[in-house]
Amino acid sequence: MLLVLGALAGCSAAAGGAGPAQPRVVDPSAVSAAQPAADRQILHALNRLTYGPRPGDFERVRAIGLSAWIDRQLRPQMIDDSATERALAELTTLRMPIAELLREFPRPDPKLREKIARGEMTRQEMQERYPMEKRPFRIAAELQAAKVIRAVMSERQLEEVMVDFWFNHFNVFAGKGDVRWYVSAYEREAIRPHALGTFPDLVRATARHPAMLFYLDNWLSARPDFIVPAGPNRGRNAGLNENYARELMELHTLGVDGGYTQRDVTEVARAFTGWTIDRPQIDGRFVFRPLMHDGGEKVVVGHRIPAGGGQGDGERVIEILTRHPSTARFLATKLVRRFVSDTPPPALIARVAATYAGTGGDIPAMLRVIFESREFSGEDAYRAKIKKPFEFVASAVRALGGSTDAEGGSALARASAEIGEPLYLAQPPTGYADRADVWVNAGALLARMNFALALASGRYPHVTVELPALVAGTDSRSPAAVLDHLLATIVANEAGPETRGVLAAQLTDPQITRLSTDDRGPANTDVAKLAALVIGSPEFQRR
Amino acid sequence: MTTRRTFLKAGGCALVAYAAAPRFLLRTARAAQANGKVLVAVFQRGAVDGLSMVMPHGEAGYAAGRPSIGLQPPKRDEADRAIDLDGFFAFHPALAPLVPLWENRALAVIHACGSPDTTRSHFDAQDYMETGTPGVKSTSDGWLARAVKTRPANPTPFRAVAMGPALPRTLQGDVGAISMQSIERFDVRAGSDGSVRRGFESLYEQGVRDLLHGTGRETFEAVKMLRSVNASHIPPANGADYPRGQLGEALRQIAQLIKASVGLEVAFADMQGWDTHVGQGAERGQLALRFREFGGALAAFALDLGSKMADVVVITMSEFGRTVAENGNRGTDHGHATAMLVLGGGVRGGRVYGRWPGLARHQLFEGRDLAVTTDFRTLFSEVATRHLGAPAAPLFPGFRATQSSLGLFA
Numbered sequence: 001m002l003l004v005l006g007a008l009a010g011c012s013a014a015a016g017g018a019g020p021a022q023p024r025v026v027d028p029s030a031v032s033a034a035q036p037a038a039d040r041q042i043l044h045a046l047n048r049l050t051y052g053p054r055p056g057d058f059e060r061v062r063a064i065g066l067s068a069w070i071d072r073q074l075r076p077q078m079i080d081d082s083a084t085e086r087a088l089a090e091l092t093t094l095r096m097p098i099a100e101l102l103r104e105f106p107r108p109d110p111k112l113r114e115k116i117a118r119g120e121m122t123r124q125e126m127q128e129r130y131p132m133e134k135r136p137f138r139i140a141a142e143l144q145a146a147k148v149i150r151a152v153m154s155e156r157q158l159e160e161v162m163v164d165f166w167f168n169h170f171n172v173f174a175g176k177g178d179v180r181w182y183v184s185a186y187e188r189e190a191i192r193p194h195a196l197g198t199f200p201d202l203v204r205a206t207a208r209h210p211a212m213l214f215y216l217d218n219w220l221s222a223r224p225d226f227i228v229p230a231g232p233n234r235g236r237n238a239g240l241n242e243n244y245a246r247e248l249m250e251l252h253t254l255g256v257d258g259g260y261t262q263r264d265v266t267e268v269a270r271a272f273t274g275w276t277i278d279r280p281q282i283d284g285r286f287v288f289r290p291l292m293h294d295g296g297e298k299v300v301v302g303h304r305i306p307a308g309g310g311q312g313d314g315e316r317v318i319e320i321l322t323r324h325p326s327t328a329r330f331l332a333t334k335l336v337r338r339f340v341s342d343t344p345p346p347a348l349i350a351r352v353a354a355t356y357a358g359t360g361g362d363i364p365a366m367l368r369v370i371f372e373s374r375e376f377s378g379e380d381a382y383r384a385k386i387k388k389p390f391e392f393v394a395s396a397v398r399a400l401g402g403s404t405d406a407e408g409g410s411a412l413a414r415a416s417a418e419i420g421e422p423l424y425l426a427q428p429p430t431g432y433a434d435r436a437d438v439w440v441n442a443g444a445l446l447a448r449m450n451f452a453l454a455l456a457s458g459r460y461p462h463v464t465v466e467l468p469a470l471v472a473g474t475d476s477r478s479p480a481a482v483l484d485h486l487l488a489t490i491v492a493n494e495a496g497p498e499t500r501g502v503l504a505a506q507l508t509d510p511q512i513t514r515l516s517t518d519d520r521g522p523a524n525t526d527v528a529k530l531a532a533l534v535i536g537s538p539e540f541q542r543r
Numbered sequence: 544m545t546t547r548r549t550f551l552k553a554g555g556c557a558l559v560a561y562a563a564a565p566r567f568l569l570r571t572a573r574a575a576q577a578n579g580k581v582l583v584a585v586f587q588r589g590a591v592d593g594l595s596m597v598m599p600h601g602e603a604g605y606a607a608g609r610p611s612i613g614l615q616p617p618k619r620d621e622a623d624r625a626i627d628l629d630g631f632f633a634f635h636p637a638l639a640p641l642v643p644l645w646e647n648r649a650l651a652v653i654h655a656c657g658s659p660d661t662t663r664s665h666f667d668a669q670d671y672m673e674t675g676t677p678g679v680k681s682t683s684d685g686w687l688a689r690a691v692k693t694r695p696a697n698p699t700p701f702r703a704v705a706m707g708p709a710l711p712r713t714l715q716g717d718v719g720a721i722s723m724q725s726i727e728r729f730d731v732r733a734g735s736d737g738s739v740r741r742g743f744e745s746l747y748e749q750g751v752r753d754l755l756h757g758t759g760r761e762t763f764e765a766v767k768m769l770r771s772v773n774a775s776h777i778p779p780a781n782g783a784d785y786p787r788g789q790l791g792e793a794l795r796q797i798a799q800l801i802k803a804s805v806g807l808e809v810a811f812a813d814m815q816g817w818d819t820h821v822g823q824g825a826e827r828g829q830l831a832l833r834f835r836e837f838g839g840a841l842a843a844f845a846l847d848l849g850s851k852m853a854d855v856v857v858i859t860m861s862e863f864g865r866t867v868a869e870n871g872n873r874g875t876d877h878g879h880a881t882a883m884l885v886l887g888g889g890v891r892g893g894r895v896y897g898r899w900p901g902l903a904r905h906q907l908f909e910g911r912d913l914a915v916t917t918d919f920r921t922l923f924s925e926v927a928t929r930h931l932g933a934p935a936a937p938l939f940p941g942f943r944a945t946q947s948s949l950g951l952f953a
Contacts, residue, residue: 118828173666427666442721442722442723453733453739533739
């Protein structure tokens with residue numbers, strides 16, 4: 001059954017007197033268990049387009065109207081985000097060019113490691129010679145902290161969601177070799193500027209980025225008869241490497257059933273020979289090396305690329321692949337899976353794919369078709385997605401009205417890892433899966449509950465969670481009132497009757513409701529524990 | 544898409560029974576394991592140098608390419624030298640703890656084993672080895688999960704357990720495998736306050752039957768089972784002393800699960816640190832330290848389990864081997880075949896299995912690596928069929944054995 005909303009523009013009217021934003025928590029009576037359709041739509045959009053609603057977000061969106069809010073989210077450059085920028089200021093590696101990172105964070109001297117292994121040097125001495133803060137490890141660590149800060153605090157929420165989506169789509173593994181130095185530049189230069197741009201731009205930017213060239217080995221790929229002329233591999237026959245070519249078609253554009261053959265893989269690999277990295281450990285810049293390039297003719301999924309195209313061969317391949325109908329379909333499927341359901345409705349996929357074809361891969365245009373669709377607003381899609389570990393962690397902090405500094409960001413990144421999603425560390429080129437069955441398992445579920453408990457109990461000292469503010473205005477001596485308030489704020493009253501019943505039963509537990517000494521009934525409800533239970537509840541695992 | 548697992552979790556009556564009669568099921572689980580077998584898979588992530596692990600000292604081509612990292616051939620009564628196994632192969636000296644197992648024929652070596660796929664990419668090769676489908680990336684589940692699936696039903700949440708933060712590829716699939724970082728921490732950590740755990744438990748007990756609630760119920764069933772058998776307090780037996788580190792910790796806890804009779808059938812443990820591109824070392828050094836932990840952990844596990852090892856087989860694997868010749872950094876680069884170990888159960892140990900391809904230049908794969916003469920699927924399917932009694936066909940789709948069985952089991 002569908003909850004037909006009609007045109008999204010209708011929302012602002014439904015919101016009534018659209019006054020200024022009211023920065024206060026949801027009044028439990030404002031969003032009743034039987035949500036008016038328009039209010040449900042706002043909650044749904046907040047759950048899908050952001051890392052979860054903060055206290056007050058619902059009212060803010062209702063005030064400006066859902067449609068206007070979505071418009072703004074689709075044009076992030078119009079949204080002031082200076083508070084987030086300030087929070088990121090101390091993370092200096094975020095802004096460094098690759099060459100500077102390579103200089104500032106030298107690779108470990110193999111002789112030092114050998115000395116340790118032979119027992120000729122203590123770990124302490126190693127620390128002094130090669131201190132932690134100078135190790136390349138810091139680059140990915142700062143990027144992780146930044147990702148958390150942005151997800152928790154940024155006003156440009158849809159942009160952050162899409163940066164995560166596209167990074168994952170064009171995944172690189174921050175633990176592989178030189179990618180450690182390239183990964184922050186990769187997100188900054190290749191992903192972020194195009195996250196709400198066009199898809200062909202994303203392919204072009206990732207194809208020539210040293211992070212991708214290294215991760216999928218294209219930097220080593222050369223025409224079959226190429227002999228390395230200099231350097232440590234001098235005299236070696238380098239040869240063709242098909243790794244990038246295969247993933248470009250399988251994972252970035254056409255999809256595994258997109259209609260290409262092994263022959264196409266080899267042809268695409270030939271086209272990209274010579275796309276490599278200039279002095280990977282000093283400059284780390286894209287360069288095209290004609291000497292490595294296979295100059296012959298190529299035929300890629302039926303298109304002839306004449307001999308002598310040089311660097312243009314790869315560009316031509318990208319053009320062919322991004323215009324292919326399989327690419328439109330493959331991307332539409334992934335986007336609909338992210339925003340609508342683990343089982344993407346075929347009719348919506350077809351409409352989004354048509355938009356891709358009609359707009360040359362315009363990302364906001366595709367998103368708009370999804371957000372305005374009946375499938376997005378439908379009852380089947382409502383709270384149907386299980387949050388990924390990172391989405392869960394960020395949404396929990398946001399639900400409690402929290403904020404974080406860089407150190408807190410690192411701690412939250414570790415929490416995400418413990419629940420199964422270490423940031424920037426997906427090893428396979430497929431990235432992380434976007435399906436519930438991958439994320440729901442015993443150890444991970446316990447880790448979610450333990451995170452809820454630690455967060456609500458204030459065990460993340462650099463993450464400020466203001467529980468008193470959260471329940472301000474409710475009578476702390478009335479556990480039922482506190483619970484109602486928490487359910488309204490954290491899960492917008494969408495807790496099922498069973499959950500509500502279980503939580504209400506908890507209120508009689510003397511360890512939850514501490515008795516006062518003067519025998520006048522319960523004095524203080526243990527808000528932290530109740531909040532932990534709500535965040536660890538099945539309802540909060542969904543978005 | 545409704546997978547079998549989703550369905551079971553959503554509506555399977557086993558779950559209802561869990562909530563109703565854990566004690567009864569506990570007994571059932573004990574009975575199931577009493578005549579059951581356990582398979583433990585150890586993954587050496589990063590590609591172990593099989594030529595250092597099990598050195599072919601009788602091979603003329605060995606020493607030439609390895610001037611600084613090559614092992615000295617074994618010499619009787621000389622300590623710190625490779626340990627001769629059969630006149631041709633020798634263990635790395637740091638694997639000395641495994642020698643008694645070799646001598647009493649509990650431990651076998653399969654050499655020149657690996658994948659028919661030629662990739663030298665860690666992630667591809669690991670993926671292929673874990674799914675059991677070399678060259679095919681679209682396989683959704685792992686071969687160990689498929690092995691569990693072929694066995695008779697066993698109503699315990701502990702059929703398949705991976706020690707680690709996430710479920711490895713090889714246990715993904717609809718068998719409800721559990722991943723845990725540690726037995727001790729596999730609980731709601733609220734100190735002495737039991738109310739929070741009870742609260743969480745009731746939250747997942749009630750309500751709709753979906754993947755989330757189903758997994759939640761399984762989780763708390765597992766938590767309760769672990770608490771009732773007090774698994775984390777079972778001490779190592781027979782004076783077994785596990786080395787500190789990832790593998791020792793994992794095997795120590797897997798032994799606890801086996802001794803606690805929770806119904807374990809398949810367990811998985813990872814060990815990192817084998818990607819020795821730089822400063823690999825020879826008798827001593829970086830790689831030797833890894834072998835010391837690896838051999839020590841396996842030996843402690845066998846000692847700890849004692850007579851229970853009759854029902855347990857441990858198999859070690861790595862995504863590929865390393866180059867025969869050392870590189871310019873006194874290390875080795877990604878190669879092809881490597882060596883794997885099989886320990887325990889009915890294994891006919893004290894032998895090196897597999898055809899040795901030789902190390903002369905023309906015998907090398909692509910002119911640089913040890914060639915694969917035993918497809919890893921030949922080894923894995925033999926272990927799964929002979930030890931676990933699983934039928935081979937569904938475990939390795941598309942695999943048609945081109946060689947006869949290794950004859951690992953009596």
